[in-house]
Amino acid sequence: MKHTISVLVENQFGTFNRVVTMFSSKGFNVNSLSIGETETSEISRMTIVTEGEDKIIEQVVKQLNRLIDTIKVIDLTGQSRVERELALISVYYQKGNRAEITNVCSIFRGNIVDINNKTLTLEITGPPDKIDAAVNVLEPYGIKEMARSGTVALKRGEQLSSKKESLTT
Amino acid sequence: MKEQKPILSGAEIFFECLRREKVEIVFGYPGGAVLKLYEKLYDVDFLKHILVRHEQGATHMAEGYAKASGKTGVVLVTSGPGATNTVTGIADAYMDSVPIVVFTGQVPTHLIGNDAFQEADIVGITRPITKHSFLVRNIDELASTIKKAFYIASTGRPGPVLVDLPKDVINSVCEFEYPEKVELRGYKPTLLGHQNQIKKAADIIKNAKRLLFYVGGGVIMSGGHRELKLLAKENNIPVTMTLQGLGAFPMNEPQSLGMLGMHGTYWANQAVNNCDVLVSLGARFDDRVTGKVDAFATNAYKIHVDIDPTCIDKNVVVDLPIVGDVKHILAELAAEITSPPDFDDWWSQIQKWKEECPLHYEKHDGKLRTEYVLDCLNEFTKGEAVIVTDVGQHQMWTAQYYKFNHPRSHITSGGLGTMGFSVPASIGAAFAIKDRPVISISGDGGFQMNIQELVTAVYNKLPIKFIIINNSFLGMVRQWQELFHAEKYSFTDLGDSNPDFCKLGEAFGMKSFSTNKPEDVNPIFEEAFSINDGPVLIEFKVEKEDMVFPIIPSGATLKEMMTKRLDPKEMV
Secondary structure, three states: OOOEEEEEEEOOOOOOHHHHHHHHHOOOOOOEEEEEEOOOOEEEEEEEEEEOOOHHHHHHHHHHHHHOOOEEEEEEOOOOOEEEEEEEEEEEOOHHHHHHHHHHHOOOOOEEEEEEEEEEEEEEOOOOHHHHHHHHHHOOOOOOOEEOOOOOOOOOOOOOOHHHHHHOO | OOOOEEEEHHHHHHHHHHHHHOOEEEEOOOOOOHHHHHHOOOOOOOOOOEEOOHHHHHHHHHHHHHHHHHHOEEEEEEOOHHHHOOHHHHHHHHHHOOOOEEEEEEEOHHHOOOOOOOOOHHHHHHHHOOOEEOOOHHHHHHHHHHHHHHHHHHHHOEEEHHHHHEEHHHHHHEEOOOOOOOOOOOOOOOHHHHHHHHHHHHHHHHOOOOEEEOHHHHHHOOOOOHHHHHHHHOOOOOOEEEOOOOOOOOOOOOOEEEEEEOOOHHHHHEEEEEEEEEEEEOOOOOHHHOOOOHOOOOEEEEEEEEHHHOOOOOOOOOOOEOOOOOHHHHHHHHHHOOOOOHHHHHHHHHHHHHOOOOOOOOOOOOOOOEEEHHHHHHHOOOOEEEEOOOOOOHHHHHHOOOOOOOOEEEHHHOOOOOOOOOHHHHHHHHHHHOOOOEEEEHHHHHHHHHHHHHHHHOOOOOOOOOEEEEEEEEEHHHHHHHHOOOOOOOOOOOOOOOOHHHHHHHHHEEHHHHHHHHHHHHHHHHHOOOOOOOOEEEEOOOEEEEEEEOOOOOOHHHHHOOOOOHHHHHHH
């Protein structure tokens, strides 16, 4: 089963390598991995999508926690969360089908961000399965190249029942 | 007026930090990138620097020192090859959770990545085999990094930490301030076990009919041997130990069942298979212990005490995990268990197993055997020696036949199984242990793997007894070839190529002994142990084709245990 794991790590030299090395040396899968700064500059957030049986995922979480530079590990799987990925997809167009592709792009609420005499570049954002769907539709036109960012995710904020409570907590 | 902080050079800061960490000894080898450190070292008088002959030796010495003393071992080497030579020792320390800090020189920061002379990305190379590592890129971080390195290496589940020191950082200066304490928000080992879990464990132990303690090296590292002894003796609980756990519980006590696992005793393995409650204390269910995982202690309720959460449910799924310091948890368990449970039936069953299949070897054919040498050594030293073994048959025989009665007395390469460990590790141990004999035991193969360190022992006048168990074979590999690989003795016969070990010992400046007769063993020990102003070498030429029994083949169950060499006549 696929798991989305969010990891807060020290934004330090070598931290990223240490996480990646851990995955490869323990033989864990990585489907996608993204890293970037958080609201606090000395902390980075890594979002790792991995796959495995429950026992493996338990080890993944424990091994991540074991790294000295790891501050917090949250398995977002099964939790209410927002998950997004960004894809840049460069697609070949012919004279007759440019509008069609533009149409596909707007169905997926994407943007055309570049064009030349052969290709259109689409920017599509959304959960990974939405990107997969867009790629499927665009494939018959001929995809020249594609870049996907990997998933980033956050747990959904809990609904606070009243203003007062939010002030006291 | 604000107190003026001293301005120190990187090299001065380095040694000041070691002084604050109470480092007494450093195992090292100089070179280009660490010249400035060695320049400063020339005037340092608070610590001893031991010049090794190969950097791998330095790491094993640091391990031996750490395992024998309980302190953190320290290594100092240069960049490039100096650093890469430490890799095996670091991997060894990682597998056996030995606290060492390895300082490696590095080319100046502006040359990193430039394929500079003697450059190696040692932080990258060692990343999967260190508990943590640092590249100090700014002199302002030097003192706090060293503080963190020692803290990380020695706390929680101990392990090796590498600190890479670029030459320009060591050459520059800054204000020196040593941090009082370490604050690492991502690293807070759990020490106190969960109260309810401990209570639950105590209840289960109280109601057990066939209880077994399965003890690993964690008990020794945590210093929990006294708590273990008290708990096991007062409640008459059977205790079996892993290779690294030997000595955690005195083997001359009736509760000791000796070692379990692949070459463990028949009765210890039977006890594992038949116990109703198995309490793992600072052990990690290694494959050499469990054999076939699905068949391991299938009837037992399993309690697992470990400081490292990743060990829990990794190999064997347990019923009750307790994460924390095993010393503390043993004390808590003892407080909960007020009246001893009745294990009389259980003990009489264990006794039957002992009688059914005792450890045995041929004593009456006049041939010299390793088991006999170890029996004599055990008698001669009354189980009081610190024994440092290498890897292979002699290692397993030592674990079976030498009766370790103290913690930190059995030092061996367990997890990684590093041949060439014993000679340097015994040197490290000899710097830590002054009041008991330190004995290195190697096979003729492993002895040649770090033989250069004999110089270090001789030069420092360490009274180590270097014992070589010479069977002219890579014995354990030969044993597997005989048992599992169609008797194809491929490249394991060293008979024609071995050097004359006695002459070799003499060349290094050691009094050397050699024999192939059982009646010589004790007289040699008498003479060798009377020499205390330097090391001696003792070669025992033993039976060439003896095998270690019992053996449970890799990944097999107790049913497949072999207790003796099959007679060809019986095999029809």
